[in-house]
Amino acid sequence: MNSRHSEGRNGDAPVGQVRAVSRSGAHEFSKPLQPSIRLLAGLGVEGDAHSGVTVQHRSRVAADPSQPNLRQVHLLHAELFEELAAQGFEVSAGQLGENVTTLGLDLLALPVATRLHLGGEAVVEITGLRNPCAQIERFGAAQRSGLLAAVLGRDDSGQLIRKAGVMGVVLRGGEIKAGDDIRVEWPPQPWTKLDWV
Template sequence: MTGRIRSTNLAHPKPDPGTPRTTGIDKRPVPAVELFTPGPRYGDGPGVAGDLIGDAQHHGGAQKAVYAFSREELDWWEAELGRGLSDGMFGENLTTEGLDLEALLVNQRLRVGEEVMLEVSIPRTPCATFQRHLGERAWVRRFTERGRCGAYLRVVVPGQVRPGDPIEVLEPPQHDIDMSTAFASAMGDDEAGRRVLAAQCLPPMYHERLVHRFAPAR
């Protein structure tokens, strides 16, 4: 499975209505982005030089270093919503083409261009900021029902990414949990959640959440 980078995007800061924060969800195309490995915790910043995180309590850090979303899904939503959606509109740093992001397995590695190595991390979960940004009613529910969330990526080998860079999917990990299944689990699907728990493929904090979620009632 191969694809390519269509667009590299950085935050265009704007106020997040109803909050005291500035949000970086509105991403705009730039000629290239420089990726690096941030610290492990939320609030340690993004893995993209010059990007902005407005909600440091829930975003940033090594597990959410870079966000990718496909142009094919943006096209689907354009038809569904009856409006144009530019690259970066869903908050993605990397807009991809020709690659089914939701079919990638958790912890699968991707070679991007000649130098960068990324690793599939966790699914994106839609939030109120995303809904306010798009201005669509019931957006969180609609995005969840669609089931195609893109992917957060870790930065294993840092470097520069440019539009047109190829994306090579490397050897799969030893489990069958893809982004679609991980997203269903994160959004409350218990059958998917038990599969993800059994695979023990998520980062420790996210795995422990599942352990508590499915712990026998006392």
């Protein structure tokens, strides 16, 4: 990775950075960039369509609207954009629907219940992986055939790898903006590998 890694205040935990923040009050695939966003404890991103105690994603609401919202905040690593560019896909922050674009953290390798301290106050607990769907190939004005396959992969044992970021819930609210540090707080062991939520 080209991005910075440094040792955090809690031992060997890495420190990353907020690259960009986004939100949308409408149920649209992409989210416009913002100067800052405010996270609300137990809800998500203030003013975002996916904020709420119970599920807000349309497919989840249709299945069971009483489910807890484990997808209050979507975080995506900016390093994915470089990987996609090498495959001919031009994608930038907010276009894949994330609220927080990160730099310098291997989000996909974090265990369930990892806490991310963003900026001076906010804390997000990771609940799982984003499960990308076919909408990823038709956001905006362009058709992006093959993008869904590009954000999926297989490991050496043939297991599916989802690369479209992680989802989390807000434990402590606060304002965050590009340039803020992200400090990792590991959960107690044994760790549970992320699965889609």
